[in-house]
Amino acid sequence: MRDQQHQEQEQDQERYTTTAIVLHWLIAVLIVGTFTLGLVMTDIPGFSPTKLRYFSWHKWAGVTVLLLAALRLLWRLKKRPPALPASMPAWQRGAAHGLHHLLYLLIFAVPLSGYFYTLATGFPVVYFGLFQLPVLIAKDPALAETLKGVHYWLNMLLAALVAVHVLAALKHQLIDRDGAMRRMLPSRSH
Amino acid sequence: MKLRPALAATLSTALLGAALVASAAPLKTDVAHSSVSAVFKQMNVPVESNFKRFNAQIDYDAAHPEKATARVDIDTASFDMGQADYDKEIAKKEWFNSAQFPKATFVSSSIKPAGSGKLNVTGKLTIKGKTADVSFPLSVKPEGGKQVFEGQLPIKRLAFNVGEGEWQDTGMVADEVVIKFRVAAGQ
Numbered sequence: 490m491r492d493q494q495h496q497e498q499e500q501d502q503e504r505y506t507t508t509a510i511v512l513h514w515l516i517a518v519l520i521v522g523t524f525t526l527g528l529v530m531t532d533i534p535g536f537s538p539t540k541l542r543y544f545s546w547h548k549w550a551g552v553t554v555l556l557l558a559a560l561r562l563l564w565r566l567k568k569r570p571p572a573l574p575a576s577m578p579a580w581q582r583g584a585a586h587g588l589h590h591l592l593y594l595l596i597f598a599v600p601l602s603g604y605f606y607t608l609a610t611g612f613p614v615v616y617f618g619l620f621q622l623p624v625l626i627a628k629d630p631a632l633a634e635t636l637k638g639v640h641y642w643l644n645m646l647l648a649a650l651v652a653v654h655v656l657a658a659l660k661h662q663l664i665d666r667d668g669a670m671r672r673m674l675p676s677r678s679h
Numbered sequence: 680m681k682l683r684p685a686l687a688a689t690l691s692t693a694l695l696g697a698a699l700v701a702s703a704a705p706l707k708t709d710v711a712h713s714s715v716s717a718v719f720k721q722m723n724v725p726v727e728s729n730f731k732r733f734n735a736q737i738d739y740d741a742a743h744p745e746k747a748t749a750r751v752d753i754d755t756a757s758f759d760m761g762q763a764d765y766d767k768e769i770a771k772k773e774w775f776n777s778a779q780f781p782k783a784t785f786v787s788s789s790i791k792p793a794g795s796g797k798l799n800v801t802g803k804l805t806i807k808g809k810t811a812d813v814s815f816p817l818s819v820k821p822e823g824g825k826q827v828f829e830g831q832l833p834i835k836r837l838a839f840n841v842g843e844g845e846w847q848d849t850g851m852v853a854d855e856v857v858i859k860f861r862v863a864a865g866q
Contacts, residue, residue, distance in 0.1 A: 536768035538851045545722045611726055611761050618723040630761045 503571045504672050512561040513673055516554060516596060520651070523550040524644060548607060548614045552622065555600040562593065574667035588654060595647045602640040609633035706864035708735045709825060715753055715860045719836070720853040727859070732757040735862045739819070739826060744798055747790040749828075751860070753783040755806075773843045780807045796820050800830070806839040825865035832858045 530543035611628035661669035718727045732754035739747040756770040756777035770777040787802035801814035817830040836856045
């Protein structure tokens with residue numbers, strides 16, 4: 490019994506904080522949803538109320554990701570994440586850190602590029618149809634065209650990196666069985 | 680149509696003497712310094728887009744503002760939302776139906792002075808074949824040898840059938856649309 494308790498305590502210490510776990514999964518779900526909606530809405534030909542509604546939802550979701558990303562970064566700076574498994578080779582640690590930095594960068598860069606893209610097209614964001622968010626740049630069709638490409642390719646990069654992130658987590662869980670992924674899962678003991 | 684500027688020039692030269700004593704004077708619109716736009720709200724998002732092509736004919740003499748007349752013709756297919764595919768859609772039947780109604784027109788019926796630099800304008804606005812009486816305040820100020828007329832006119836888009844079928848939903852695009860204009864014109 491004592492051993493088991495001891496083990497559970499150790500596992501708890503190895504986990505990310507509940508706040509970090511909640512933020513991670515919320516952002517993950519929102520990113521998958523917003524990304525998918527982005528593909529669906531841009532695939533609708535012409536002009537319809539549904540299309541415009543999807544665009545608005547996409548923008549609201551993107552702004553939400555940005556807000557959660559800011560909270561997450563602040564939390565990350567305040568709380569050190571639990572250590573990686575001791576068995577991980579140095580190159581994997583380096584790769585993991587590099588990937589995590591890029592993912593952090595992109596959860597800001599992707600929504601920001603979308604935000605400036607929509608501003609450049611002359612459509613500001615009114616969050617949930619209620620609060621108009623700052624119009625930081627004037628309408629600029631040429632800039633809009635550039636930002637459209639930037640937003641698209643940042644998204645493709647994010648999708649590729651998320652795929653690597655997920656595969657790496659599954660490898661830790663299923664092949665290495667080293668508990669790396671469990672650090673980001675909710676504790677099963679309560 | 681092509682003859683009009685030449686004709687106008689000839690006429691204005693011929694009538695120069697007459698114009699000096701006439702109460703109203705036709706002004707030449709400086710298109711580069713003029714604009715006509717519409718501000719609408721889409722899911723509460725305010726968007727302002729310009730009509731790229733329009734023609735304004737204003738007869739105005741500062742000494743006799745009450746004799747002034749104005750006519751504005753707007754090319755409805757020239758509404759520029761900054762995205763080519765949207766611009767194409769807005770010219771379609773449900774919105775401006777530009778194929779059948781290429782022009783939206785305002786013709787003044789009376790212009791009354793309302794204090795310094797201010798005029799009250801009434802007239803008829805025709806969009807998509809529907810005509811309504813409108814009135815709005817207009818400001819006029821001299822600028823760089825020209826007169827600059829500025830004003831805005833709030834209208835209800837559904838009164839002109841702009842946005843039919845599923846687009847009648849004012850939760851998607853609000854009924855109120857503000858037409859904003861600035862016309863710089865001089866002799």
